Amino acid sequence: MTVVIGFEGSANKIGIGIIRDGEVLSNPRRTYITPPGQGFLPSDTARHHRAVVLTVLQEALQQAGLTPADIDCVAYTKGPGMGAPLLTLALVARTVAQLWGRPLVGVNHCIGHVEMGRLITQAHNPTVLYVSGGNTQVIAYSERRYRIFGETIDIAVGNCLDRFARVIKISNDPSPGYNIEQMAKRGSRYVELPYTVKGMDVSFSGILSFIEEAANKMLASAECSAEDLCFSLQETLFSMLVEITERAMAHCGSQEVLIVGGVGCNLRLQEMMGVMCKERGAKLFATDERFCIDNGAMIAQAGWEMFRSGQVTELQDSWITQRYRTDEVEVTWRD
Amino acid sequence: MELEKSMVVSEFLSKGSVLKQGAEARVYRDVFLGRSTIIKERFPKKYRHPLLDEKLTHRRTVQEVRSIQRCRRAGIPTPVVYFVDYTSHCIFLEDIVDSVTVRDHILATRQRPHPSPTLEPLEPLAARVGRVLARMHDEDVVHGDLTTSNMLLRRSGEGEAELSLVLIDFGLSYISALPEDKGVDLYVLEKAFLSTHPNTEPLFQKLLESYAASSKKSSAVIKKLDEVRLRGRKRSMVG
Numbered sequence: 337m338t339v340v341i342g343f344e345g346s347a348n349k350i351g352i353g354i355i356r357d358g359e360v361l362s363n364p365r366r367t368y369i370t371p372p373g374q375g376f377l378p379s380d381t382a383r384h385h386r387a388v389v390l391t392v393l394q395e396a397l398q399q400a401g402l403t404p405a406d407i408d409c410v411a412y413t414k415g416p417g418m419g420a421p422l423l424t425l426a427l428v429a430r431t432v433a434q435l436w437g438r439p440l441v442g443v444n445h446c447i448g449h450v451e452m453g454r455l456i457t458q459a460h461n462p463t464v465l466y467v468s469g470g471n472t473q474v475i476a477y478s479e480r481r482y483r484i485f486g487e488t489i490d491i492a493v494g495n496c497l498d499r500f501a502r503v504i505k506i507s508n509d510p511s512p513g514y515n516i517e518q519m520a521k522r523g524s525r526y527v528e529l530p531y532t533v534k535g536m537d538v539s540f541s542g543i544l545s546f547i548e549e550a551a552n553k554m555l556a557s558a559e560c561s562a563e564d565l566c567f568s569l570q571e572t573l574f575s576m577l578v579e580i581t582e583r584a585m586a587h588c589g590s591q592e593v594l595i596v597g598g599v600g601c602n603l604r605l606q607e608m609m610g611v612m613c614k615e616r617g618a619k620l621f622a623t624d625e626r627f628c629i630d631n632g633a634m635i636a637q638a639g640w641e642m643f644r645s646g647q648v649t650e651l652q653d654s655w656i657t658q659r660y661r662t663d664e665v666e667v668t669w670r671d
Numbered sequence: 672m673e674l675e676k677s678m679v680v681s682e683f684l685s686k687g688s689v690l691k692q693g694a695e696a697r698v699y700r701d702v703f704l705g706r707s708t709i710i711k712e713r714f715p716k717k718y719r720h721p722l723l724d725e726k727l728t729h730r731r732t733v734q735e736v737r738s739i740q741r742c743r744r745a746g747i748p749t750p751v752v753y754f755v756d757y758t759s760h761c762i763f764l765e766d767i768v769d770s771v772t773v774r775d776h777i778l779a780t781r782q783r784p785h786p787s788p789t790l791e792p793l794e795p796l797a798a799r800v801g802r803v804l805a806r807m808h809d810e811d812v813v814h815g816d817l818t819t820s821n822m823l824l825r826r827s828g829e830g831e832a833e834l835s836l837v838l839i840d841f842g843l844s845y846i847s848a849l850p851e852d853k854g855v856d857l858y859v860l861e862k863a864f865l866s867t868h869p870n871t872e873p874l875f876q877k878l879l880e881s882y883a884a885s886s887k888k889s890s891a892v893i894k895k896l897d898e899v900r901l902r903g904r905k906r907s908m909v910g
Contacts, residue, residue, distance in 0.1 A: 483866065485866070489855070526720050526722045526723065528726065534843070534855055534859060535815065535817070535818075535843065535863065536859070536862070536863070537859065571720040571723060572723065575716075575718065575719045575720070575723060578718050578719075585694070586694040608719075609718070611717050611718035612718045615717065
């Protein structure tokens, strides 16, 4: 029996979760939400995390019905992400690891998403679409690495959505993406937007600059509603994502798709991916907001895999890093 | 008239044999005007909004044909376009018979027992690819989907020296003079090349050297390629 606690705080969500042999015992989370029209800055985010981290830690232990003595390993997000928030969580993880006398494991955030997706859905060897505010990658496992087959060559799809939300001043509560999704449901007019796929990669900065410039003009002239813009933006962005996922599947000969990351909560994205899968006779796997959105349990799960396959992070190596490629990690727990 | 035309094409296709179904299109092989023909049918993607799907499919069909014609006019080897039906989005292309993809050729060559296990035997091929891509970029044609599966080696005589290179699959191509676009084109090839053929960095380097030597506008392109390579590393990865 191996019990791992995971600390996550690379962006505006702070989560601490506990996993015991594939069972999620607790997974509390808090989100730092900024007023409409504003994004979140590193120092403010770190301040938010510092204020709540010990409370969330207590919740994690209480909800799991465990004491520190029951924990076998302390996992934390090594990167990628925002520096100051990452550091806040790493400090706490290092401290409790020393206090409790337990080994540390530094986890790659992207791999945390993948491993949680695999655990919850039991997908065997899927093509993974990882989409969030900070990352957009198409990943497939091959020879001890999670290889990146396609990715964004500029900004992440979630970043595009979040910044568009700021332009039209949509609320960031519970998240800008969620509110865009709800508005899109009420939109019907399709507005043509730039569509950019380059081989297996995508580019979002073009569509973002277009819509940042055009949105206010179009809304002022009543050419379309904000709901129509949300609808059109989703249809275009998600089509691009489904296309590069399909191309990766064709390239690898894969029959399974797993969507992970905050943008993976979006039901329209799941629906579109489902249609593509059905046409190819492939199977779609997705999780709900508990595990799509950044959380501590996903770090605990990846940490559990790493720890059980013999990986441990020494104190002097337990730094954080803002840039950490998914394919840098040796996946020692799969063959 | 348009409806009748596309019905004729659909009927024609139903008699042909489906070679493969890629992410983008269905490919058939049949005989057309007495010649062996590859028919590329871009079928509607149901996951896309119908307006987006129509725009995208039409645009890609037009771009593919335009890029192939432009390459051919400049003497760059591509299949001949026999016929295009813009209603059903079908392109009828010359079937490059008795050919093998560069991908399969490289895989087969690397598997053969050699006196020395180096990549040397493949260097002339890499150089040739570099030269052809340089000519294509000098024509301001950006392929958009360069992989070793999109390059064919056609046997035109005895022995390997007689293999001629043919570029195919111009579905994501467009016309651009920008070094940025050409740099990204090479970047896409580099990623595809190294993921399909692991540990062949020296071979790809040879390709780039040949490209640089053959293209009149190569230094700006190579500079952009270096920049694009770093982008993946330098991007802020929050969330």
